[in-house]
Amino acid sequence: LFAIAFALLRKYPTNEEEDFDRLIDNWSRREQPLFIERALPAVTPNNDEPPPDYHSEENLLVFNQAIADYLVTSGYTVSCKEFCREANISINDSADKKDQLEKKWTSVIRLQKKVMDLELKLQEALQEATVGGPTREKRSPGEWIPRPPEKFELRGHRDTVTHVVFHPTFDVIASASEDATIKIWDYESGEHERTLKGHTAPVQDIAFDHTGKWLLSCSADMSIRLWDFQTYQCIKTMHGHDHNVSSVTFTPSGDHIISSSRDKTIKIWEVSTTFCIKTLTGHREWVRMVRVYQDGTLIASASVDHTIRIWSLPSGECKSELRGHENVVECIAWANDSAGPYISEPIANGGTEVCSFLVLQVVCW
Template identity: 90%
Template sequence: MDLELKLQDALQEVTTGGPTREKRSPGEWIPRPPEKFELKGHRDTVTRVVFHPTFDLIASASEDATIKIWDYDSGEHERTLKGHTAPVQDIAFDHTGKWLVSCSADMSVRLWDFQTYHCVKTMHGHDHNVSSVTFTPSGDHIISGSRDKTIKIWEVSTAFCIKTLIGHREWVRMVRVYQDGTLIASSSVDHNIRIWSLPSGECKGELRGHDNVVECIAWAPDSAGSNISEPIPNGGIE
């Protein structure tokens, strides 16, 4: 009977794309110690960890100005990527896992070939710390956010900045692209979130309500729509 219930829950999660509403024992889903591995090697604060989309690898960024690659199945350190001259603030893989992008307090964005581990392009244009970076779903463009209050759109093939988005009044802390590639969300020290259109760069709206820095943002998947019971009030968008 318990096996049947678990199977039903699993099937429902596959269908809805998320956990079911039924109450479940925390022991079923909360990770418990001891940890499988403790990965050591960075000499300063680790700022970001991301999974490779296909291989059993993770990449970590650090304030020691390096990026490290780890095999999370074996716990082994695979490679250290060096090139930035100041803390690495954010990293992201494209959907194929062939490319890794990084941004740093050295005001640059770097593109790494994940097959050779070589930096193939360095993008300059921001005037301050670059705090966030991500790929568009197609992998053709990179989006970066900076303490210079701007968001830049870079063309991967040429490393050229094709558009600069201006609107935030303070440091842009994070940028994230909607799954269909048509919208960018950005969060800022100015307490607000902005929604931008791709590729036009037009600001579609500003979400207000936080009383302090908005550090992180994430797009909810389409499957989460049925679980959102209260819409955002119209007053939250200008």
């Protein structure tokens, strides 16, 4: 409708029409043809009724009368006379179409706003889906990396941040730092909620249990601390390692704690008593990280001695020693349970290698 009015007024320009032209121009620049195409899609006909004809003589007459009424009421008399002459209608015919053009305009603008709001929501949903978890089958590896800009930049630590973990149920994250503190953040608002203090040296690693009730931390002060996340109080401090405690984690059941240290050992602790019930030895250098397999039966450890070891959690026996790296193995992670017991470990020279424990089971056992 407004495209018709715009074309006619362009054909018969006068000074008195400049305001109307400017109004139409502004709206046209906002992708008016694309909007009309989206807002007025073709109607799929039912079996019982034919599709409506938007260009019928009856509809065209209604449009022309509405345009003529607008021109008359707005004082564009010269354009109105020329328009009525070419459209073969009388000025009096537009009397019963009073304010039709304004009503149509208002309806279109309201509908356009709704469409734009829905498009914005769709775009946000697609962005969240892309950042949240692109599938391996549909996306290239480069698309797995989060895209800037970041949602928040959380500042507050006074030294290097060593580790960050998500809470399993709440919208918070915990961060550990070499400033000897642990900070709790609301990742939906970006606000800092609390700082946990107690360690006297850099905090190397932190972990939540599967319920989110307990937070575990380990430090270069040779201690492990167990925190009640509901009260933010340290309820127990565990000592037993003879050097920097570099890694700590809960077993999937939450009944035990596994820790590794620069003293070359791995220790298993009982949560209920906080006693060390077993010490695993075998690595020849600093054990940088330990991680437990999802079923709770295996432990993987990464060490400065260039090796990875697979341990039986129930017996404490070393089942396999994986060799192949030529530098420090900094960290290690198990693949998802559905993929089988695979481990991936970044190394100090920047590379990443993937080893299959299923193959080594056959060879080594």
